[in-house]
Amino acid sequence: MTAPAAADLAKTATLIEALPYLQRYAGQVFVVKYGGHAMGEPDLARAFADDIVLLKACGINPVVVHGGGPQIGAMLKRLGIASSFVDGLRVTDAATAEVAEMVLAGSINKELVGWINAAGGVAAGISGKDANLVRAVKASRTTRDAESSIEREVDLGFVGEPVAVDRRIIDVLIAAGIVPVIAPVAAGADGTTYNVNADTMAGAIAAAIGAARLFLLTDVAGVLGDNGELLTDLDPKRIAALVAAGTIRGGMIPKIETCVAAVGAGVGAAVVLDGRVPHAMLLEIFTRDGAGTLVRA
Numbered sequence: 001m002t003a004p005a006a007a008d009l010a011k012t013a014t015l016i017e018a019l020p021y022l023q024r025y026a027g028q029v030f031v032v033k034y035g036g037h038a039m040g041e042p043d044l045a046r047a048f049a050d051d052i053v054l055l056k057a058c059g060i061n062p063v064v065v066h067g068g069g070p071q072i073g074a075m076l077k078r079l080g081i082a083s084s085f086v087d088g089l090r091v092t093d094a095a096t097a098e099v100a101e102m103v104l105a106g107s108i109n110k111e112l113v114g115w116i117n118a119a120g121g122v123a124a125g126i127s128g129k130d131a132n133l134v135r136a137v138k139a140s141r142t143t144r145d146a147e148s149s150i151e152r153e154v155d156l157g158f159v160g161e162p163v164a165v166d167r168r169i170i171d172v173l174i175a176a177g178i179v180p181v182i183a184p185v186a187a188g189a190d191g192t193t194y195n196v197n198a199d200t201m202a203g204a205i206a207a208a209i210g211a212a213r214l215f216l217l218t219d220v221a222g223v224l225g226d227n228g229e230l231l232t233d234l235d236p237k238r239i240a241a242l243v244a245a246g247t248i249r250g251g252m253i254p255k256i257e258t259c260v261a262a263v264g265a266g267v268g269a270a271v272v273l274d275g276r277v278p279h280a281m282l283l284e285i286f287t288r289d290g291a292g293t294l295v296r297a
Contacts (some may be wrong), residue, residue, distance in 0.1 A: 017287060017288065028060055029061045030211060031267075033217060034275065055285075063182070067184065069090070075099055091156050092157040100185070104184060113181050116179055122179065124179070124181065125182075126182055128162070129186060135164040138160060138188070140153065203262045252272075269294055
């Protein structure tokens with residue numbers, strides 16, 4: 001009898017390590033926000049699709065919410081529509097809102113559905129408008145003048161905040177064995193279409209369906225400490241201290257606020273992960289050390 005190769009033994013050890021996590025999460029719902037520059041890399045898109053299909057095969061029910069800011073910007077440039085920003089937030093006028101819906105609910109959504117189906121899964125693309133999945137209101141933002149320190153309200157146009165989630169269409173798709181792939185577009189009570197931040201949309205959906213995990217795939221490893229080390233396990237109290245100290249800053253603040261809001265609303269835990277690392281989500285779920293910053297209540 002030939003002795004097993006070391007590589008084969010290593011694979012077996014990996015499967016054994018994953019076993020308790022497979023048992024723990026079987027039948028649970030994971031909401032995954034897919035965004036960042038990983039969306040523009042075909043190899044990473046294929047790896048992400050493989051991960052989603054693997055989760056489904058393991059008895060976990062993934063729900064995907066995707067972004068698309070760079071793709072919207074590229075299409076606006078092609079169409080000659082100028083973009084304006086306030087404190088890093090895109091002002092969405094009527095023309096921009098129309099392009100955003102076309103890109104998010106059209107090309108990006110169907111491309112991601114195609115990747116998952118090609119990997120052996122069964123996915124269906126929808127937006128927050130379908131079956132009244134997400135109801136939104138016009139977002140309100142303020143900015144502070146650098147010289148006078150006076151705050152003023154900023155009109156971002158057709159940018160919305162989710163205020164209600166009707167989970168029925170997600171339940172129907174999951175029951176049918178289908179992976180929902182959701183574009184962050186939602187309607188207001190009067191039918192107005194709003195572009196919604198994908199992180200915020202994912203957090204609202206995760207809270208509404210009682211997800212076991214919320215994953216925010218982004219372009220950084222997670223929350224980094226003052227010395228550049230990855231902070232792997234945080235709670236709201238520690239997060240508040242890190243924000244006050246300036247350790248958590250910039251674009252990470254709204255992401256981590258989404259995580260805190262989600263776990264406060266009953267989501268089991270939320271994780272910020274580097275979507276540029278192939279299979280980072282599997283490492284986070286099925287290994288002891290994880291691969292990102294986990295936030296729990």
